Amino acid sequence: xxxxxxxxxxxxxxxxxxxxxxxxFYTTGIIFFLxxxxxxxxxxxxxxxRNEKIQDSDSMKFAFISYFSSAVPIFYLKGNTNSEMIxxxxxxxxxxxxxxxxxxxxxxxxxxxxxxxxxxRISTGVYKFTNHPMYLGYAISELGLILINxxxxxxxxxxxxxxCYRSKKEYLILEN
Amino acid sequence: MKKVLKTIAVALALLSMVQAIASVSNKGNTETTDGxxxxxxxxxxxxx
Numbered sequence: 001x002x003x004x005x006x007x008x009x010x011x012x013x014x015x016x017x018x019x020x021x022x023x024x025f026y027t028t029g030i031i032f033f034l035x036x037x038x039x040x041x042x043x044x045x046x047x048x049x050r051n052e053k054i055q056d057s058d059s060m061k062f063a064f065i066s067y068f069s070s071a072v073p074i075f076y077l078k079g080n081t082n083s084e085m086i087x088x089x090x091x092x093x094x095x096x097x098x099x100x101x102x103x104x105x106x107x108x109x110x111x112x113x114x115x116x117x118x119x120x121r122i123s124t125g126v127y128k129f130t131n132h133p134m135y136l137g138y139a140i141s142e143l144g145l146i147l148i149n150x151x152x153x154x155x156x157x158x159x160x161x162x163x164c165y166r167s168k169k170e171y172l173i174l175e176n
Numbered sequence: 177m178k179k180v181l182k183t184i185a186v187a188l189a190l191l192s193m194v195q196a197i198a199s200v201s202n203k204g205n206t207e208t209t210d211g212x213x214x215x216x217x218x219x220x221x222x223x224x
Contacts (some may be wrong), residue, residue: 032192
């Protein structure tokens with residue numbers, strides 16, 4: 001599949017996520033959903049106008065793993081605690097993680113992609129402090145979901161394993 | 177441009193946090209442990 005076509009499909013997917021997030025903001029009034037809309041619209045624009053690959057993994061397997069990894073968070077179970085305090089702490093942890101991954105996305109800009117590929121190395125902004133701020137942000141964000149339901153720990157391990165695998169793969173591609 | 181986008185992201189995140197914290201403190205201020213709202217017709221008076 002050509003890079004432009006996959007970028008276009010990815011852009012549509014992100015835009016539909018943004019629409020769902022906006023609907024949830026409209027019905028609940030929770031501002032966090034507005035942050036998700038902002039992130040999804042930005043990701044959609046970046047995917048549509050992204051840079052051409054300098055080098056990619058040349059493998060459908062890695063692309064599939066990357067997209068599957070992105071979908072893993074939908075397996076998290078909803079909260080089973082009645083404690084408002086725990087729910088709020090979980091929300092704040094999720095916001096902090098989500099903010100970090102959004103800042104990483106802004107920094108990546110047109111170099112953003114889902115499957116591992118070299119679209120130019122970024123070492124500014126949050127990338128000055130860590131090589132994978134987006135994955136770190138997701139990891140922090142998903143940590144909040146364990147607080148509201150400990151069974152989510154199993155999904156968390158699966159999700160983190162995929163992030164580690166993807167970051168290792170990206171590192172190898174960027175080093176070559 | 178990046179600076180503007182980052183500022184919007186940080187502002188939305190801060191507002192989200194304030195809203196999350198406010199929802200807890202509002203709940204604490206308006207409900208007693210048995211669920212009777214303070215200042216409502218069911219309460220025994222102010223401060224309960």
